[in-house]
Amino acid sequence: xxxxxxxxxxxIVGPRSVEYLKKYLWKIRKMHKFDLVxxxxxxxxxxNGIDRQTAEALFDCGVDVITTGNHIWRKAGVFSFxxxxxxxxxxxxxxxxxxxxxxxxxxxxxxxxxxxxxxGQAYIDGGSCPFDAVEKxxxxxxxxxxxxxxxxxxxxxxxxxxxxxxxxxxVSIIYGTHTHVQTNDAQILSEKCGYITDLGMCxxxxxxxxxxxxAVIYKMKTKMLSRFxxxxxxxxxxxxxxxxxxxDSFRCEKCEAIKFTGEIQ
Numbered sequence: 001x002x003x004x005x006x007x008x009x010x011x012i013v014g015p016r017s018v019e020y021l022k023k024y025l026w027k028i029r030k031m032h033k034f035d036l037v038x039x040x041x042x043x044x045x046x047x048n049g050i051d052r053q054t055a056e057a058l059f060d061c062g063v064d065v066i067t068t069g070n071h072i073w074r075k076a077g078v079f080s081f082x083x084x085x086x087x088x089x090x091x092x093x094x095x096x097x098x099x100x101x102x103x104x105x106x107x108x109x110x111x112x113x114x115x116x117x118x119x120g121q122a123y124i125d126g127g128s129c130p131f132d133a134v135e136k137x138x139x140x141x142x143x144x145x146x147x148x149x150x151x152x153x154x155x156x157x158x159x160x161x162x163x164x165x166x167x168x169x170x171v172s173i174i175y176g177t178h179t180h181v182q183t184n185d186a187q188i189l190s191e192k193c194g195y196i197t198d199l200g201m202c203x204x205x206x207x208x209x210x211x212x213x214x215a216v217i218y219k220m221k222t223k224m225l226s227r228f229x230x231x232x233x234x235x236x237x238x239x240x241x242x243x244x245x246x247x248d249s250f251r252c253e254k255c256e257a258i259k260f261t262g263e264i265q
Contacts (some may be wrong), residue, residue: 002247004109005032005221006149007258009039009063009240010176013210016231017202018044018057020238022075024264025062031264032242036108038115039240040075040151040177040199041088042068043057049074052081065089065106069118069153069178070125072100076175086132091119091153092137093127102184103137105145106172111247114138114145116171120154124178130154130163138170144232147172147250160174168193172252173243175199184254194252205261206234236263 007029012018013017029037041058045051049071055078058066066088072078082090082100092102103116116137118130128131130153132148141148141156152160160176167174168189175196176183182200189195208217211228219226238258244254 003253004035004107004111004245004247006036006038006108006173006245007240007241008036008149008151008173008175008242009179009202009238010182010200011040011042011069011075011201011203011210012044012058012204013180013201014043015046015054016204016230016232017210017238018054020236021063021202022057022061024058024260027264028260029062034216034242036065036106036113037063038065038067038149038151039063039202040068040153042071042153045075047228052078055081056087059087064068065115067115067151067153067177069119070116077131081204089115090115091117091127093118093130093133095127102133103122103141104143109247111147112145114141114148114149114234116148118150118152118154118170120152120159120178122154122156122159124155127156134163134167146243149173150175152176157183160197164189164193164195168195172250174243175241182257182259184257186257187256188239188252194241194255196241196255196257199241200239200257200259202238202240203236204231204234205237207231233260
């Protein structure tokens with residue numbers, strides 16, 4: 001029996017977080033022997049969204065698949081890249097005429113991993129029904145993959161949990177992104193599916209969700225418009241989760257939250 005070790009990183013917030021990953025991600029991969037790295041990159045560029053240059057930098061520094069979310073359309077220059085590059089995803093449940101695609105099959109240690117990205121509907125400007133979108137994707141890819149991974153980019157914890165329980169028998173890894181706050185509920189569902197409600201973020205730890213604290217507080221206190229610039233003062237922390245896939249059964253045997261910060265030797 002062998003295990004595939006997968007690292008999923010939460011929303012990458014701003015250029016400083018990209019620079020941190022450029023400096024340390026290959027070291028992290030080698031140190032922990034990660035076979036696959038998936039990261040949500042929808043806030044990686046200034047002021048948010050992701051551009052082609054940033055996406056290419058993330059691939060170069062050790063990210064294998066980039067997932068996104070509701071900010072994916074902020075940078076028009078990335079649209080053709082979404083069409084051309086299989087390993088960068090936009091949510092499955094946007095209209096089919098939109099640029100890009102919401103799933104990809106990637107080789108991991110000789111096994112086939114189906115990676116999917118879907119957008120929630122509760123409290124967020126979402127697309128069509130995420131349940132239908134994931135079900136359709138699994139059927140379309142039947143026979144093309146050994147195990148599946150799902151990034152649920154959603155605001156509602158209940159919606160993430162509902163999707164997770166619905167697909168726990170079909171998908172080996174399910175996790176949430178978008179809220180930028182790592183949850184303390186890493187677990188195994190249905191004795192097969194590794195799950196955590198939110199991976200958290202890769203961003204400034206002296207911030208509110210990666211944004212300058214003062215700007216967020218001002219807006220909440222005054223209800224006035226406030227420019228949400230990325231924070232610049234704190235230490236970068238990279239939050240996510242690690243999943244261990246059994247290559248005999250393709251069940252997730254272990255799931256745990258993880259955080260990297262400071263210098264990596």
